[in-house]
Amino acid sequence: QSVLTQPPSVSGTPGQRVTISCSGSSSNIGSCPVNWYQHLPGTAPKLLIYNNNERPSGVPDRFSGSKSGTSGSLAISGLQSEDEADYYCAAWDDSLNGHWVFGGGTKLTVL
Amino acid sequence: QLQLQESGPGLVKPSETLSLTCTVSGGSISSSSHYWDWIRQSPGKGLEWIGSIYYRGGTYYNPSLKSRVTISVDTSMNQFSLKLTSVTAADTAIYYCARDPISSGWHDSFDIWGQGTMVTVFS
Numbered sequence: 001q002s003v004l005t006q007p008p009s010v011s012g013t014p015g016q017r018v019t020i021s022c023s024g025s026s027s028n029i030g031s032c033p034v035n036w037y038q039h040l041p042g043t044a045p046k047l048l049i050y051n052n053n054e055r056p057s058g059v060p061d062r063f064s065g066s067k068s069g070t071s072g073s074l075a076i077s078g079l080q081s082e083d084e085a086d087y088y089c090a091a092w093d094d095s096l097n098g099h100w101v102f103g104g105g106t107k108l109t110v111l
Numbered sequence: 112q113l114q115l116q117e118s119g120p121g122l123v124k125p126s127e128t129l130s131l132t133c134t135v136s137g138g139s140i141s142s143s144s145h146y147w148d149w150i151r152q153s154p155g156k157g158l159e160w161i162g163s164i165y166y167r168g169g170t171y172y173n174p175s176l177k178s179r180v181t182i183s184v185d186t187s188m189n190q191f192s193l194k195l196t197s198v199t200a201a202d203t204a205i206y207y208c209a210r211d212p213i214s215s216g217w218h219d220s221f222d223i224w225g226q227g228t229m230v231t232v233f234s
Contacts, residue, residue, distance in 0.1 A: 047222050051220075099174060
């Protein structure tokens with residue numbers, strides 16, 4: 001059971017906008033920024049969003065993040081077939097001397 | 112461009128110790144702006160953070176693994192290492208090392224990852 005809760009799967013058609021939620025608690029998302037990672041099979045995970053809504057250089061602006069209270073959200077607009085991947089949220093957790101926590105991951109299927 | 116590369120045995124026997132090393136190239140591990148982390152993914156499961164180390168040796172560990180994990184750093188070799196004791200089949204996973212920038216005094220993200228190395232616990 002992951003500390004952060006994500007839906008197991010989401011789907012959309014090319015061009016659509018999809019969102020993935022990430023629910024946490026006061027000790028993690030409620031007090032620290034949330035990050036998002038894209039993970040394609042056989043490759044290393046890639047940082048998509050950090051500090052709730054900032055994109056590293058090279059990440060398309062189709063990807064955006066937000067945070068409200070103890071929940072974060074990743075939005076992908078203009079869905080493309082290459083966006084089909086697993087997406088993970090993560091946040092630092094202040095409890096127990098501090099540690100990183102991940103969501104269980106969301107499989108995005110582009111129909 | 113900074114790169115990370117994991118290395119170590121791909122097979123470990125149950126009850127033994129898993130040992131991996133991450134070599135940092137294209138940059139220094141002795142950075143005051145970064146932690147260095149280990150993360151794993153078991154087959155069919157999600158990402159699990161194992162622990163972090165600062166170049167001066169300060170560490171943070173996953174509470175659920177803390178009793179079995181030791182992360183160390185060798186600044187002269189620009190490497191950091193993972194030891195996981197008393198392994199079982201549940202420790203079979205792809206193990207990644209990653210860079211963890213410090214922002215406003217806190218762990219920020221995992222911005223650079225190694226390619227990962229598969230470790231199988233198998234008798």
